[in-house]
Amino acid sequence: MANEISSASVPTLRRLPLYLHYLKQLKEKEILYISSTTLAKQLKFEAIQVRKDLAVTGIVGRPKIGYPVSELIKKIERFINWDKTMNAVIVGAGALGSALLGYTGFEDSGLKILSAFDADINKIGSVIHERPVLSLNDLPKYIKENNISVGIITVPASSAQQICDLLVSAKVKSIWNFTPVVLETPKNIIVKNQDPIRGLAELTFRLKHSK
Amino acid sequence: MANEISSASVPTLRRLPLYLHYLKQLKEKEILYISSTTLAKQLKFEAIQVRKDLAVTGIVGRPKIGYPVSELIKKIERFINWDKTMNAVIVGAGALGSALLGYTGFEDSGLKILSAFDADINKIGSVIHERPVLSLNDLPKYIKENNISVGIITVPASSAQQICDLLVSAKVKSIWNFTPVVLETPKNIIVKNQDPIRGLAELTFRLKHSK
Numbered sequence: 001m002a003n004e005i006s007s008a009s010v011p012t013l014r015r016l017p018l019y020l021h022y023l024k025q026l027k028e029k030e031i032l033y034i035s036s037t038t039l040a041k042q043l044k045f046e047a048i049q050v051r052k053d054l055a056v057t058g059i060v061g062r063p064k065i066g067y068p069v070s071e072l073i074k075k076i077e078r079f080i081n082w083d084k085t086m087n088a089v090i091v092g093a094g095a096l097g098s099a100l101l102g103y104t105g106f107e108d109s110g111l112k113i114l115s116a117f118d119a120d121i122n123k124i125g126s127v128i129h130e131r132p133v134l135s136l137n138d139l140p141k142y143i144k145e146n147n148i149s150v151g152i153i154t155v156p157a158s159s160a161q162q163i164c165d166l167l168v169s170a171k172v173k174s175i176w177n178f179t180p181v182v183l184e185t186p187k188n189i190i191v192k193n194q195d196p197i198r199g200l201a202e203l204t205f206r207l208k209h210s211k
Numbered sequence: 212m213a214n215e216i217s218s219a220s221v222p223t224l225r226r227l228p229l230y231l232h233y234l235k236q237l238k239e240k241e242i243l244y245i246s247s248t249t250l251a252k253q254l255k256f257e258a259i260q261v262r263k264d265l266a267v268t269g270i271v272g273r274p275k276i277g278y279p280v281s282e283l284i285k286k287i288e289r290f291i292n293w294d295k296t297m298n299a300v301i302v303g304a305g306a307l308g309s310a311l312l313g314y315t316g317f318e319d320s321g322l323k324i325l326s327a328f329d330a331d332i333n334k335i336g337s338v339i340h341e342r343p344v345l346s347l348n349d350l351p352k353y354i355k356e357n358n359i360s361v362g363i364i365t366v367p368a369s370s371a372q373q374i375c376d377l378l379v380s381a382k383v384k385s386i387w388n389f390t391p392v393v394l395e396t397p398k399n400i401i402v403k404n405q406d407p408i409r410g411l412a413e414l415t416f417r418l419k420h421s422k
Contacts, residue, residue: 013416014409021391021408043393080412081419095313099306105368105391105408109415149418157316174418176411180232180316182254190421192414194407197232197316198225200387201291203403204320205224207360207385208292210401 008056008079015053016076018043020108023073035066082110087148088176091163092155093118093126093133096178100152101129114146140170152176153183219267219290226264227287229254231319234284246277293321298359299387302374303366304329304337304344307389311365312340325357351381363387364394 022042026034036054040047054067057075061067077083090097093116101113116128119136126133134142142148151167153160153175160181167175174190177183180197233253237245247265251258265278268286272278288294301308304327312324327339330347337344345353353359362378364371364386371392378386385401388394391408 008416010413013412017408017412018391018393022393044395079416081415082412084419086415086418095306095310099310100407102306103407105406106411109408109411111411111415150414173421174414176414180229182229182233184255188421190414190417192410192417194410195316196311196314196405197228197320199403199405200317200320200322201224201228201293202221203361203385203387203401204292204297204322205219205290206401206403207297208295210384210399 012053012056013080015043015045016057016080017109019050019054020073020076020082023069023076024108026069027073032069033062033066034069034072036061038066077110082108085110085112086150087146088113088150088152089139089143089146089148090116090152090154091118091136091139091167092116092153092159093120093123093128094154094156097152097154098128100154100178101131111150113152114148115142117142136166139166143167143170143172149173150176152178154178157181223264223267224291226254226256227268227291228320230261230265231284231287231293234280234287235319237280238284243280244273244277245280245283247272249277288321293319296321296323297361298357299324299361299363300350300354300357300359301327301363301365302329302347302350302378303327303364303370304331304334304339305365305367308363308365309339311363311389312342322361324363325359326353328353347377350377354378354381354383360384361387363389365389368392 036050037047040050057079059067059072059075088111090100090113097116101116115131116133117136117139118124118133123133124135149172151172153163155163157179160179161183164175164183168185168189177191177193178195180195183191185191247261248258251261268290270278270283270286299322301311301324308327312327326342327344328347328350329335329344334344335346360383362383364374366374368390371390372394375386375394379396379400388402388404389406391406394402396402
């Protein structure tokens with residue numbers, strides 16, 4: 001098991017959804033096979049990188065024909081766990097929380113955001129993109145009753161740790177953190193930080209050195 | 212110059228905003244020096260990693276005293292170009308675009324989002340978080356007149372490439388892409404992909420293997 005984990009680098013994991021997105025378009029067009037060179041060209045990766053990335057899923061390409069599209073989709077989905085449904089809640093029904101509720105990109109991923117939670121009584125009881133906004137007081141009970149494995153945090157930074165503690169004590173397995181706060185969690189909790197400010201430094205640094 | 216670029220890894224660049232955020236809190240509390248071990252403990256990094264990360268900025272810590280807080284803030288800001296103002300526009304005034312307009316995390320970064328653009332006549336003329344929503348037709352002229360160096364794309368995936376082409380032809384230097392589309396751009400354009408779906412695969416993969 002440990003081997004399998006270390007066999008996929010973070011950059012590979014970040015590219016797999018892009019392959020998946022493109023492969024599904026091919027499948028819709030009833031294209032049965034795709035070569036690593038064509039994939040590389042379309043996604044602007046190197047062909048050698050494509051072969052290395054896809055090898056982690058266990059797929060075997062056929063010489064001169066390429067990868068079978070349907071099988072590759074299934075193998076990627078299985079590899080990154082997108083063949084399962086993972087229930088999630090969003091805590092923080094502000095602008096970012098609402099945007100994520102309306103985001104259509106999760107359709108392929110197995111992530112099901114069931115509800116949003118907020119402390120603001122003006123928001124509680126409302127519906128955002130067909131999901132109810134519930135009271136923060138009901139969060140622990142809801143998590144236990146709905147098999148929630150992902151807690152998405154979109155509250156202001158000043159409340160992030162408190163919400164994280166609440167999610168952890170209610171036994172979510174993972175936290176998707178959209179705040180800039182470095183969260184304190186027990187070691188068994190999976191935390192993925194998604195604050196855009198982290199990506200911005202990459203862009204601005206390259207902008208400086210491109211002149 | 213090439214040496215300087217290669218001396219900062221992407222993980223380091225992604226951590227620098229977190230140091231900055233924390234250091235500014237220290238400065239507000241009028242704390243003058245901070246050790247690498249304290250920084251490591253607070254941000255949950257390894258002390259050796261903290262020293263390596265901060266070394267890229269050219270900062271020199273004092274034995275037994277630590278790093279001078281104000282100087283370290285300045286050096287990080289200069290290193291990632293956050294000591295300059297970079298003007299930006301958002302294209303796509305939907306839920307995600309609105310969320311980014313309301314995001315307070317950019318305050319420290321030098322990124323100034325001046326306006327949003329949209330093709331929807333129901334949105335054009337409105338104001339979101341104090342920024343006007345302008346017509347897409349006015350985008351090229353606006354970019355040239357307002358020294359816009361960052362184009363932020365938050366349109367639906369199906370329009371992303373078209374908007375990217377428009378931004379490139381209007382001579383933005385960089386694109387911050389919040390869509391899942393792999394954009395086709397000339398080599399001199401800096402593209403940073405920020406679609407949350409890429410981060411989700413990291414989380415769900417680890418969730419699978421943690422059981």
